[in-house]
Amino acid sequence: MIPVYSVAQIRAVEAQEISKRGEASLMKQAAAELASTAATMLAEKPGTEPAFVIALIGPGNNGGDGLYALAQLQEQGISTLALQFGDQVHAEAATAYQSAGGTLTDYSDGQSELANASLVIDALYGLGYRTxxxxxxxxxxxxVLACDVPSGLHPDTGVAEDNxxxxxxxxxxxxxxSxxxxxxxxxxTGxxxxxxxxxxxxxxxxxTQLVDEAAAQELxxxxxxxxxxxxxxxxxxxxGLIAGSDLYPGAAQLTAKAAVxxxxxxxxxxxxxxVRPLVAVSVPESVPLDDQQIKEALSSSRRHLHxxxxxxxxxxxxxxxxxRTPPTGAIAEVFASRQPAVIDASGLEVVPTGPSEQPRVLTPHAKELRMLLGRAGVKVxxxxxxxxxxxxxxxxxxxxxxxxxxxxPTSYIVAPNGSSLVVTHSSPQLATAGSGDVLTGILGYLLSDGSLTGTQGMRTVPNRRIMELSACAAIIHGHLGRVTAQDGTVSASRLIDNLPKVMKHFGF
Structure with missing residues (x-):
């Protein structure tokens, strides 16, 4: 997993490194990483014309990083141009770039050249950007290749300007x-x-810590x-799936199909x-479960918890x-059990507040989180x-x-003790009706499998493992969205159709 720090923390550590290694040394090292990434991007999409890289150069160290990176690209035989956006530039970096044969000109004079650029390096502000x-x-x-932080994105809050x-x-x-x-x-950010x-x-x-695909696979x-x-x-x-109603029969089917x-x-x-006949037809692998069977299952699970x-x-x-039509009393008995549960959608309206022995994960979107907080007496x-x-x-x-x-777009997974994980992905197509039901099916399956939870017998699943599996479910869900979007528009049903091959990708 990848540790995530605030801008203040980054600045403090950076200041220590500068005092030990010197600003110029650190800047050239950063520039080498930037130049290497630029060269990789050019190789990924080679054009018919020779590569031409333009950097937008700001007044501070971010601009210095960009100039040193252009100098390295220039030395590799790649044509470059630096456009100064502001009254000043980092003097030493500008000298190094011009010594390598590069051209530094005012933005207003060279703006028209942007149309010919194979790649634009954004080295304007970095951490120094202000709204x-x-x-x-x-x-x-x-x-566009951004140097440290895309210009127009506030490095602390993550709020971006329209432009x-x-x-x-x-x-x-x-x-x-963060x-x-x-x-x-x-x-x-790309x-x-x-x-x-x-x-x-x-x-x-x-x-916090960021969970990426590699970390999810390890987990x-x-x-x-x-x-x-x-x-x-x-x-x-x-x-065990408790879902569906006369009004919303499809959600139960989507979650059931996803789990299967x-x-x-x-x-x-x-x-x-x-809803039962609909589920029987759409998910014939499922087995019905009535109130009495829930009680029997809970009794059995008290003896063999997981x-x-x-x-x-x-x-x-x-x-x-x-x-508007509360579920049967069986749901209260499930909430009182010690079996892991994922609770989503209308289940969030009935889950009890306060102490609980049940290891559970609630999966709200922002509006539902506000509702949950309101139920707990917190106005936000x-x-x-x-x-x-x-x-x-x-x-x-x-x-x-x-x-x-x-x-x-970024999912935050937080435990009662305050520890947290973050999952981010660029799959906006997942914002579609039924997508959350698919996530519930994925996470429900992960929580049900003892080889994934690591618990057997009378042991309960610890919150840390609930967090990790929740992050894995979000990773799988995001990957599923990207795979599905590759060959068409995305719907919950299409997500479900692609689940078997995506699960295989993650080793299932």
């Missing part, structure tokens, strides 16, 4: 910054490369064993009588429930949630004694 600072206008479809310089790729220095993950940032530059963060506690493999190949269906995970296509050992479905012998090893609650506005999502997700985790996964 309202002047920004240039680039030609449509410009390929932000949207990057195809960002090389950020020192460590991952402002690159929040609010608008995932929509403007692919992020972290150039650590040997910064020493050993004495600094990160604000999924943590408890897997060669013996898994010999398991029967009850050992591969039995998921993930590879759950057995799916038991508790749905209204009117894994071997458990009739149901985890629950998924909420998709398609009608808030949508803007406040957007500006500080981890803070308000922590409040909800504490109020409900549950892991909370706040869904969005």
């Amino acid at each position: 309202g600072s002047p920004l240039p206008t680039l030609p449509a479809h410009s390929r 932000v310089l949207r990057a195809e790729r960002t090389v950020t220095f020192g460590a991952m910054k 402002g690159l993950l929040t609010v608008d940032a995932p929509l403007v 692919e992020i490369t972290i150039a650590g530059l040997g910064f020493d963060f050993s004495a600094v506690a990160p604000e 999924l493999d943590e408890h897997r064993s060669w013996r898994d190949a010999g398991r029967h269906k009850y050992q591969r995970g039995v998921l 296509n993930c590879g759950v050992g057995l799916l038991r479905t508790h749905v209204p009588d009117s 894994g071997k012998g458990a009739k149901i090893s985890a629950w998924a609650i909420g998709p398609g429930l009608d808030g 506005t949508p803007d406040e949630i957007a500006q500080d999502p981890i803070r308000w997700t922590r409040w909800a985790a504490l109020a409900y004694n549950a892991v909370v996964l706040l869904k969005g």
Whole structure:
């Protein structure tokens, strides 16, 4: 996992490194990473004309990084141009660039050349950007490589200006910054490369940790064993689904299909009588579950809490429930159990606040998080949630004694003790009806499989593992969105159709 730090933390460590190694040495090292990434981007999409790289040069160290990077590209035989955007530039870096044969000119004089650029390096502000600072206008479809932080993106808050310089790729220095993950940032940073530059963060506690695909794969493999190949269906995970209503019959079917296509050992479905025939036809692998059977399953699970012998090893609650018609009393008994559960949609309206022995994860979007906080007596506005999502997700985790996964372009996973994980992806196509039901099915399956939770017998699943599997589910969901978008528009049904091959990609 990748540690994430605030801008203040980054600046403090950077100052220490400058005092030890010198500003010029550090700047040239950063420039080398920037130049290397630029060369890679040019090689990925070679044009018919010789490569031509333009850098937008700001007045501070960010501009110095850009000039040193252009000098290195110039020495590699790549044609370059530096456009000065402001009254001054870093003098030593400008001298090095011009000594390498490069041309430095005022932005107003060379602006027309931007239309001919194979790649534009944004080296304007970096961490020094302040809201309202002047920004240039680039030609449509410009390929942009951002130096540290895209210009127009506030490095602390992640709020972007309307005319932000949207990057195809960002090389950020020192460590991952929280402002690159929040609010608008995932929509403007493109692919992020972290150039650590040997910064020493050993004495600094990160604000959170970012889970990427590589980390998710390690987390999924943590408890897997060669013996898994010999398991029967009850050992591969039995998921109990409480979902659906006369008003929303489709949500139950989507969640059920998603769980089955993930590879759950057995799916038991508790749905209204009117929905049962629909589920039987659309998900014939599922087995109905009535109130009495829920009681029997919970009784069995009290003896064999999770894994071997458990009739149901985890629950998924909420998709398609009608808030105007509360579900049967069986749901309260599930909430009182010690089996892991993922609770989504209308299930969030009935999950109890306060202490609980059940290891559970709540999966609200921002509006639902506000509702959860309101139920717990905490008043908050949508803007406040957007500006500080981890803070308000922590409040909800504490109020409900549950892991909370706040869904969005960046997903925040927070435990009652305040620890957190972050997942970010660029898959806006996932913002479609039923997508959350698919995520519930994925996470429900992960929580049901003892080889993934690492728990057997009478042990409960610890919150840390609930957090990790929630992050893995968000990673799988994001990857699923990107795969599905490759060959057409995205719908929940198409996501579900692609689940088997995506699960195989993650080793299932």
